[in-house]
Amino acid sequence: MSKPRALVIGGSLSGLITANLLRTVGWDVDIFERARGDLAGRGAGLGAQADLFNVMRQIGIRIDRSMWTEVHSHVCLARSGESICKVPVQEVTTAWDRVYGALREMYSTGPYHGGMSLTRCEPKEGGVVAEFENGARFGADLLIGADGIRSTVRRQYVPEIAPRYVGYVAWRGIVDENNIPSQWRARTLQHMVFCLPDGELAFSIPIADRDAAGGRRCMFVWFRPADYDSKLREWCTDASGVCHGDSIPPPLIRKEVVSELKLTARTLLAPQLAELVASVQQPILSAIYDLESPRMSFGRVALVGDAAFVARPHVGTSVTKAAQDASTLVDELTKGNVDDALTAYERRRMQAGRELVARGRLLGEHLEPASRGIRPPIGAFLRDFGPGSIGEWPSTV
Numbered sequence: 001m002s003k004p005r006a007l008v009i010g011g012s013l014s015g016l017i018t019a020n021l022l023r024t025v026g027w028d029v030d031i032f033e034r035a036r037g038d039l040a041g042r043g044a045g046l047g048a049q050a051d052l053f054n055v056m057r058q059i060g061i062r063i064d065r066s067m068w069t070e071v072h073s074h075v076c077l078a079r080s081g082e083s084i085c086k087v088p089v090q091e092v093t094t095a096w097d098r099v100y101g102a103l104r105e106m107y108s109t110g111p112y113h114g115g116m117s118l119t120r121c122e123p124k125e126g127g128v129v130a131e132f133e134n135g136a137r138f139g140a141d142l143l144i145g146a147d148g149i150r151s152t153v154r155r156q157y158v159p160e161i162a163p164r165y166v167g168y169v170a171w172r173g174i175v176d177e178n179n180i181p182s183q184w185r186a187r188t189l190q191h192m193v194f195c196l197p198d199g200e201l202a203f204s205i206p207i208a209d210r211d212a213a214g215g216r217r218c219m220f221v222w223f224r225p226a227d228y229d230s231k232l233r234e235w236c237t238d239a240s241g242v243c244h245g246d247s248i249p250p251p252l253i254r255k256e257v258v259s260e261l262k263l264t265a266r267t268l269l270a271p272q273l274a275e276l277v278a279s280v281q282q283p284i285l286s287a288i289y290d291l292e293s294p295r296m297s298f299g300r301v302a303l304v305g306d307a308a309f310v311a312r313p314h315v316g317t318s319v320t321k322a323a324q325d326a327s328t329l330v331d332e333l334t335k336g337n338v339d340d341a342l343t344a345y346e347r348r349r350m351q352a353g354r355e356l357v358a359r360g361r362l363l364g365e366h367l368e369p370a371s372r373g374i375r376p377p378i379g380a381f382l383r384d385f386g387p388g389s390i391g392e393w394p395s396t397v
Contacts (some may be wrong), residue, residue, distance in 0.1 A: 003028045004338070005140040007118035007130050009118050009281070010147035012039055014305030014322040016103035018144055019110060020059040021330045030138065031107070032130070034147070039100060044172050044284065045219035047316025047387035048094045051393045055323040061102045066209040068092045068394050069216075074382035075187065076194045077270035087382040091192075091316075092390045095208040095217075099319065118152045121301060128300040142303045142338055144329075146243040146322075148367040149289060151307035157298045163289035163310060163347030165246070166361075167369045169226045169235070170288055170313060171261060173280030174207070181278075184272045188218050194382065195267040199372040200224055204276055214302055220276040221313070222265070223288070223367055235285055246287045253285060267308070288312055292357050296349060297342040302329060312360030316387035325349055 004027050008019045011033030019029040033039075053063050071091040078084050117133040121143050128143045145153025149163050180188050187193060194203045202222040209215050226232040228246070237243045238252040258281075263276035277283070291310040295301045305322030329350050332341035363385055366375045375381065 004142070004333075006144060007032065007128070007138055007140045008140040008144045008146055009130070010145070010151075011035075011112060011114070012146070012148065013100060013103065013319050014148070014307070014326070015144075015146035016100070016107055017055060017059070017323050018146055018304055018326040020103060020106050020331065021055065021326050022333075023107075024059060025334050030111045030113065030140075032113045032118065032132070032138075034115070034117045036115040038104075041222050044096055044174055045205055046094045046096055046099065048390070049317055049320040050390055050392075050394070051327070051389055052094075052320040053352070054100075055327050056099070056102065058327075059079055059103070059106055061106060063394055063396055064212055065396055066149050066212045066214060067098055067102075068094050068191065069206045069208055070393060071192050071206065071344055071386075073191045074190050074194060074385065076196065076378050076382060077272060078198075079195070079268070081270045081271060081272055085378045085382060087309040087379060088392070089192075089383075089386070090389045090393075091387055092394060093207050093316075095184070096319075098208045098211075099177075115296045121153065121157055123134075123299050124149060141300065142255045142333075142342075145301065145303045145307040146305055147289060148306045149310050151303065154293055154303055154307050157301065158293055158295060158366045161291065161293055162257055163291045165228050166288050166290060166364060166367075167225060167228075168223050168288055168364075168367050169232060171222040171224060171277075172219060172275065172284040172286065173282075174217055174219050175276050175279050176210075177202075177218075180218065181272075181275055184275070188272065188276075189216055189271055192386065193270075193272060194385075195268075195273050196375065196378070199213065199367065200268065200271050201367060202265075202273050204273055211301065218276070220273060220280075222269075222352065223364075224275065225367070225369065225372065226287070228287075232287060248285060250282045250284050253283070253385070257372060258283060267355075290357050290360060292354060296353075300342070302342050304329065308349075309357055311356040312364045314363035314385055315360045316385075317356065320387065321352070324352065 008015045008031045011031045074087045129139045136258040189206045192205045204220045236248040265274040293308045328346045332344045347355040
């Protein structure tokens with residue numbers, strides 16, 4: 001009897017998690033990624049929950065101590081740098097590059113097709129066929145849309161649903177330990193440090209080491225208001241005058257934009273955070289969106305991760321959510337009939353997606369134009385921000 005076959009559209013974290021899990025239960029899987037080459041240089045820090053590490057172990061990945069970092073408290077600083085509020089937490093972060101590298105290595109023997117842009121998929125008896133821009137066609141028992149916020153798969157089935165820009169952006173950067181001033185190193189590498197300028201939010205957070213050999217580092221994130229048609233477009237315009245829409249490759253961000261960012265950081269942020277911004281040569285700019293799909297399955301097609309629901313990054317659990325989606329889908333597929341499995345998968349995961357999006361909106365509400373400057377009490381905000389308690393630190397067994 002031949003193995004069931006799945007086509008996974010999207011070769012980033014959601015796609016790799018899903019494909020690797022399907023292979024553990026006997027499926028043949030092909031991954032199709034629109035980008036060419038390795039994706040390892042993308043992404044930054046990730047909040048994590050136990051489910052992410054459990055799924056990685058299920059795939060066969062060993063979670064060594066360098067794969068995660070402890071966060072012991074959320075600390076809010078005044079503009080002067082003095083602590084004004086501290087909330088104990090027990091949280092864990094990892095890093096996009098560490099998770100991606102481990103997942104990609106586990107899939108190293110699987111077919112991974114780069115430079116493949118899906119145009120559409122269509123049903124066939126007992127399965128689905130995917131068509132690509134280069135004219136290639138592939139058939140399978142199941143197609144999984146793991147192609148993120150701009151999902152081609154979702155757009156085919158629910159074209160009326162589009163990502164919603166929320167009125168602000170995130171500037172991000174990763175800072176190695178030796179670039180963190182020594183007097184602030186201990187706090188920066190163990191705690192999440194916040195600063196709350198009017199209508200804005202900045203924080204730093206320790207993330208997983210650069211590799212298994214070590215190399216501690218932290219990430220800063222600075223949420224700043226940006227009108228879509230003016231400030232965002234200005235920031236996304238390169239030195240030659242070309243506007244890249246609502247995003248721009250980091251190397252193309254104009255030098256004067258980066259200089260202004262660093263100067264403004266020294267004006268608005270606590271010194272601990274301003275120094276981190278100043279130390280990064282090439283920050284990353286990301287417009288913030290959220291999205292809710294009304295469905296997660298369409299015949300023999302399923303959506304996972306950000307293809308279905310995009311929560312604002314304040315929740316810190318988007319990759320954990322993708323792992324939960326993939327785990328639930330694979331669990332249902334092991335019970336028998338594919339059609340019944342997709343129905344059960346959608347029933348089990350829709351509410352979790354809605355709740356995560358709603359939580360992200362609540363945490364980011366005070367940054368939106370209509371309510372900018374209106375904040376919840378600092379202590380309550382610090383308690384609610386991020387992925388939440390992990391319960392116990394991850395096991396390395």
